[in-house]
Amino acid sequence: MLQGRTLAAGLSAAIRNDILTGFYKAGDPLRQEQLAERYQVSRIPVREALLQLESQGLVAVMPHRGFVVRAMSAVELKDIYHIRMVIEPDLVADATRSPAAQKLFIEAKKVLDDSLKAMADKGPSDEYSALHQRFHGLLIEGSNRVRSIEVVKRMHTLCERYIRLHLSLHQGRPNEEHNKIIEACLAGDAEAARHHVLTHLECTMNDLLEELDTDPVEDARE
Template identity: 30%
Template sequence: MPDQLGVAVDGGVRSVASRKASAVDLVLHEIRRSILSGELPPGRPFTVPALTEQLGVSHVPVREALRQLEAQGLITLSPSRSAIVTPLDPDDLRAIYRLRITVEPELAALSAPDRTDEEIASLDALVRETFGEVLQEAFWAPHRTFHAAMIEPAASDWDRRMLAPLWDASERYTRLVFDPVEAPESFAEHRAHAHDAIVDAARSRDPRRVRDAVREHLEDNLATMLHEMRTLDAARRQRWSGRDQDSDQETGGRLATS
């Protein structure tokens, strides 16, 4: 049965009332998880009272978590105590990756000369962990850890604060476009090879080579996602853009494409 958010209770936003951590952090984590997993899809409207009831907390941490999620670009709030999951759009994707491409390759290059053998072995292990279990949700955590490790130790606290919401925002697109379930063996082989190239560059400890490898990886990801967004069937593109078929017909069938 769908709940007030329009998602199944068994697979949607879960109660956080019994978990130990600050209420805002718990609510933020749970809503972000639901957005990144697609359980709260792009364009899906929901209300603060509905979230409050389902999460099992007061409206105060819900409102604060939603403000943070809006700042990260994951939702859009309205004055009427409602919100929607921000629709996916090629121009937004380009903006996200423009910032990532500006920051991450340079931080990786600055980190390159001082990287230890143990750190490089850890990067290699993360690639094996990421693409060894491509059919499981566990795929995403080591993948993000890998990219975070590539900017260490040069990254400052401000760098991390800035990149965290960019990674959240880009992961929404990555999860929808790179589907490991559809062709798991080819997915694992191709994506592992792309990350192995970064690890090989890290082994060289050459800042220029590392910078180029990380930049090439991000640029290739962006190009692939934009291509897939252009070529996917119309029904999926309508869901991504948060528009139903009727509203699309009313606007002459225009879809958000790049």
């Protein structure tokens, strides 16, 4: 377990996963010694991983008081989706225009199929969710806009927790949208791809905001 090139790198992914799957919930304190025990390493790599997650916006830190899992307000969720909406469609369109990206799209298609199978077999699960995130990642990977890719992926990760809470939504319309997107990409139709991505993001955001209205999430604390 945790075999990366360095411990901290793998740890950061492991803790992120534990946050995304809800093992650690918004507001939970992340005690260094406790994490060190859980992952069987010393506090140093734990601290390094936590600081990286802090830079990525998943956890908050108060000096000498420790780390906590950051919560998210509806305003913040909207902001995050807004960022994705003004960048992600362009990235997919860019990738669609690049011939080299075709093999990424083919893999994306495979990942999408896998995710549908996972959903059919086990219903909404962490496995489905991870595949879904990977699908979106592959769509933009073919663009050569490295920084934009980074930003979009980070924003996706930030709202991933909330997507997972409402995965049941993913059984109807969103999957049709995913299909339309990947078909447009495979067909090389950049404009259609852009359009479908934007629509997908808009709808997903609205769905999530509706859910949050009925089941409000506490705001990020100081």
